[in-house]
Amino acid sequence: MEKExxxxxxxxxEKPMSAFVKAIVTGVIGGLxxxxxxxxxxxFNFSSxxxxxxxxxxxxxxxxxxxxxxxxxxxxxxxxxSILIAILYYALLRKMKGIWPSIVFGVVLxxxxxxxxxxxFPNIKSMTKxxxxxxxxxxxxFILYGTFIGYSISYEYYDSIKQNExxxxxxx
Amino acid sequence: MGQLKEKVPVPNKVKEVxxxxxKRVGVGTSFDVGFREITIFKKKVHLYYLTGLxxxxxxxxxxxxxVSINDQERNTSKLPEVIENRLVHQQVDKVKNMxxxxxxxxxxxxxxxxxxxxxxYIIDVRKYPGRAPEEPDTEKVxxxxxxxFTENIIENTALTRRRIRDxxxxxxxxxxxxxxxxxxCISYIQDIAxxxxxxxxxxxxENIEIDGIAMADKTVEEFLVKxxxxxxxxxxxxxxxxxxxxxxxEGHVLIMVDTSPSMIITPTTYxxxxxxxxEYRQSPMIxxxxxxxxxxxxxxxxxxxxxxxxxxxxxxxxxxGLEFIGPNEQGNIPIFVQILLADIGVEFLxxxxxxxxxxxxxxxxxxxxxxxxxIAIDVGLFSPEVILYVSISAIGSFATPSYELSMAxxxxxxxxxxxxxxxxxxxxxxxxxxxxxxxSHTKSLNTPFLWPFIPFNLNALVQILFRLSVPAMKDRxxxxxxxxxxxxx
Numbered sequence: 001m002e003k004e005x006x007x008x009x010x011x012x013x014e015k016p017m018s019a020f021v022k023a024i025v026t027g028v029i030g031g032l033x034x035x036x037x038x039x040x041x042x043x044f045n046f047s048s049x050x051x052x053x054x055x056x057x058x059x060x061x062x063x064x065x066x067x068x069x070x071x072x073x074x075x076x077x078x079x080x081x082s083i084l085i086a087i088l089y090y091a092l093l094r095k096m097k098g099i100w101p102s103i104v105f106g107v108v109l110x111x112x113x114x115x116x117x118x119x120x121f122p123n124i125k126s127m128t129k130x131x132x133x134x135x136x137x138x139x140x141x142f143i144l145y146g147t148f149i150g151y152s153i154s155y156e157y158y159d160s161i162k163q164n165e166x167x168x169x170x171x172x
Numbered sequence: 173m174g175q176l177k178e179k180v181p182v183p184n185k186v187k188e189v190x191x192x193x194x195k196r197v198g199v200g201t202s203f204d205v206g207f208r209e210i211t212i213f214k215k216k217v218h219l220y221y222l223t224g225l226x227x228x229x230x231x232x233x234x235x236x237x238x239v240s241i242n243d244q245e246r247n248t249s250k251l252p253e254v255i256e257n258r259l260v261h262q263q264v265d266k267v268k269n270m271x272x273x274x275x276x277x278x279x280x281x282x283x284x285x286x287x288x289x290x291x292x293y294i295i296d297v298r299k300y301p302g303r304a305p306e307e308p309d310t311e312k313v314x315x316x317x318x319x320x321f322t323e324n325i326i327e328n329t330a331l332t333r334r335r336i337r338d339x340x341x342x343x344x345x346x347x348x349x350x351x352x353x354x355x356x357c358i359s360y361i362q363d364i365a366x367x368x369x370x371x372x373x374x375x376x377x378e379n380i381e382i383d384g385i386a387m388a389d390k391t392v393e394e395f396l397v398k399x400x401x402x403x404x405x406x407x408x409x410x411x412x413x414x415x416x417x418x419x420x421x422e423g424h425v426l427i428m429v430d431t432s433p434s435m436i437i438t439p440t441t442y443x444x445x446x447x448x449x450x451e452y453r454q455s456p457m458i459x460x461x462x463x464x465x466x467x468x469x470x471x472x473x474x475x476x477x478x479x480x481x482x483x484x485x486x487x488x489x490x491x492x493g494l495e496f497i498g499p500n501e502q503g504n505i506p507i508f509v510q511i512l513l514a515d516i517g518v519e520f521l522x523x524x525x526x527x528x529x530x531x532x533x534x535x536x537x538x539x540x541x542x543x544x545x546x547i548a549i550d551v552g553l554f555s556p557e558v559i560l561y562v563s564i565s566a567i568g569s570f571a572t573p574s575y576e577l578s579m580a581x582x583x584x585x586x587x588x589x590x591x592x593x594x595x596x597x598x599x600x601x602x603x604x605x606x607x608x609x610x611x612s613h614t615k616s617l618n619t620p621f622l623w624p625f626i627p628f629n630l631n632a633l634v635q636i637l638f639r640l641s642v643p644a645m646k647d648r649x650x651x652x653x654x655x656x657x658x659x660x661x
Contacts, residue, residue, distance in 0.1 A: 022629075022630075025628075025630050026628045026630075029628065029630065030628070041601070043491055044489055044490070044491065045488065045489045045490075045491065046489070046597050046601060099609070099612060099613050103609070132598065133596075133597040133598060136597070136598040136601055136602060137597065137598075137601045140601045140602060140604070140605040143605055143609070144605055144608055144609075147608075147609060147612060147626060148626050148628060151612065151620075151626055151627050152626060152627040152628035152629075155620065155627035156627060156629075159650070162653075163653065
C-alpha cells in the first residue's frame with residue numbers, strides 16, 4: 001500500500017513537468033529525424049540545401065563539411081536548436097487543437113528561415129533563386145517537422161489535462 | 173416495426189398458442205420449425221423446437237422424463253410445478269410474453285407450453301453447427317498456441333476467458349439487427365479499459381439500425397468507424413485468442429460478433445497493424461530483428477517504386493556511386509505504365525491464388541512467375557528492372573502482417589507512382605507529405621492513427637521499434653487511456 005501511495009505521489013509530482021519535458025524530447029527527436037531526412041533529400045539531389053549548408057558551410061567551406069561528418073554535426077546541432085522551437089511552441093501555441101495550426105506553423109517557420117533569416121546564411125541563395133524542387137521539398141519537410149512538433153505538443157498537453165481530471169475526481 | 177414491439181402475453185390455451193405460432197413463425201409452413209404434442213394427465217403439453225439448432229439427444233431425455241410423469245406421479249393438481257421440476261436441464265427460464273418466446277425459439281432453444289398455464293418454459297438445448305478451434309490461416313506462428321477463434325461467439329468468449337480468469341473481465345452481450353438479431357459481445361477488463369471508450373462503442377452499437385448483419389464484423393466496423401474514402405484499416409482484427417487476451421490486458425476493448433471468427437480490437441493505430449504474434453514468441457533480439465526487416469518491407473512496399481521511377485525519369489538525381497540504377501535501354505512503353513501494368517499483374521495473381529483450389533494453384537504460380545515474367549521481358553513489354561522492383565514491393569506488401577494495411581498501402585503506392593510520373597520530384601515529396609499528413613489527420617474512435625509517431629510518444633515508439641522483453645514493459649500503452657497504468661502489480 002505504502003509503495004503504491006509513494007508511486008502515486010511521485011506521479012503527481014511529475015505530472016505538471018511531464019508535458020513540458022515531453023515537449024523537449026519531442027523537439028530533440030523531431031529535429032534529429034527531420035533534419036536527417038533533409039540530409040537524405042540533399043543526398044538524392046531533391047534539394048540543393050541540407051542541414052550542413054545552413055549551419056556549417058555558411059561559414060566553413062572545408063572539405064569535411066561537405067561530407068557525412070558535416071551533415072552529422074549539423075543534424076545534431078539542429079536537434080538542439082529544435083528544443084528551443086519546441087519550447088516556443090509549448091509556450092505560445094500548445095492550446096491550438098488539431099493538426100492545421102501545426103502545419104501553418106511549419107510553413108511560417110520555413111518563411112522565417114528562408115526569407116527573414118536568409119541574410120545570416122551567406123551560403124543560401126535568396127528564396128526566389130532556389131529551384132522549385134528545392135522549395136517544394138524544403139516546404140514539405142518544414143510542414144512535416146511543424147506537424148511533428150506542434151501536433152505532438154498540443155496532443156500531449158490536452159492528454160495530460162484529460163488524464164488528470166478523472167483522477168482528481170476519483171480521489172476527492 | 174414499432175407495432176411488433178407491443179408485448180403479447182403467453183395465452184392460456186395451447187390451441188391459441190398453436191394458432192399464434194402458425195401465423196407468426198410459420199409452424200407447418202417452414203419445415204425447420206416443428207412442434208410436438210404430448211399429453212400428461214389429460215392436459216396437453218406443447219413443445220416447440222427448431223430442427224437445425226438443437227441437440228436432439230437432450231430433447232429426447234426431456235420428453236422421456238415428461239412422459240414418465242404419467243406413470244410415476246399421483247398429484248395432478250399441481251401439474252405445472254411438477255412439469256417444471258421434471259425439465260431436467262440446468263438452463264430453464266420462465267417467460268410470460270410471446271416475443272421472447274419467438275426470439276428464443278429461433279435461436280435454437282425449445283419452448284414448452286402447458287395447457288392452462290400462462291407461462292412458457294424455455295430450455296437451452298442449443299447446439300450450433302460449427303468447427304473446432306484451429307489455427308487461423310492469416311496469423312500463423314512457428315511456436316505458440318494453435319488456438320483460433322471460431323464462428324461461435326460462446327466458444328470465443330470461452331477462449332478468452334481461459335486466458336483471463338480475472339473476475340473483472342466483462343463480456344457484455346447485446347443484439348443488433350432488426351431481423352438477424354445477431355449477438356455482439358463487448359469484452360473488456362473493467363478496471364483497466366477506458367470508460368469513455370466503452371460508452372462510445374456501446375452507443376454506436378446500439379444506434380445501428382439495420383435488418384441484418386450477415387457480413388458480421390465488417391458491417392459492425394463500418395457503423396463504428398465512419399471510414400468513407402479512407403482506405404486504411406481503422407480497426408485491427410485478430411483470430412488469435414492470445415492476441416485478443418494481450419490486448420485486453422493492455423486496456424483495449426474487444427468486439428466479438430457472432431458468426432465471425434475475427435475479433436475487432438479497438439482503439440487501433442497504424443502500428444498495431446505492423447506487429448505480429450510471432451515476435452513475442454521469440455527472444456527480444458530476434459523479435460526486434462524480425463520487426464525491423466518487416467518495417468523495411470512495408471516501407472519498400474510503399475516508397476520503393478515511386479523512388480525508383482523518379483530516378484528513371486531524372487537520372488541526374490542519383491548520387492555518385494548509384495548511377496547503375498535505371499534501365500539500360502529505353503523500353504517500348506513508358507516506365508510508369510510498365511510499373512502500373514506489372515502491379516496490376518501481381519494483383520491478378522493474388523486474386524487468382526485466393527480463388528483457385530490448391531491443386532491448381534501450383535500450376536498457376538508456375539505459369540505466372542516463370543512464363544509471364546521472362547516472356548514479358550523477351551517480348552519487350554517490360555524491362556527487367558521493372559519486374560525486380562515490382563516484385564520487391566509486392567513481397568514487401570505480403571510481409572505486412574495486416575492484409576487490410578497491405579491493400580491500403582498498395583493503393584497509396586499506385587497513387588504515389590502516378591503523382592511522381594506527373595510531377596517528378598515535387599510530386600513525390602508532396603505525395604509523401606500528404607501520405608504522412610493524411611495518416612496523422614485520421615482518427616479512429618478519437619485515437620490519432622499515427623500515434624506514437626505523430627503525435628510523438630517516446631516510450632511507446634521505442635516499444636514499437638524494439639520488441640522489448642515483457643518484464644521491461646511496465647506501463648500499459650497510454651493511447652488506450654488505461655485506468656490503471658501498471659502491468660506488474
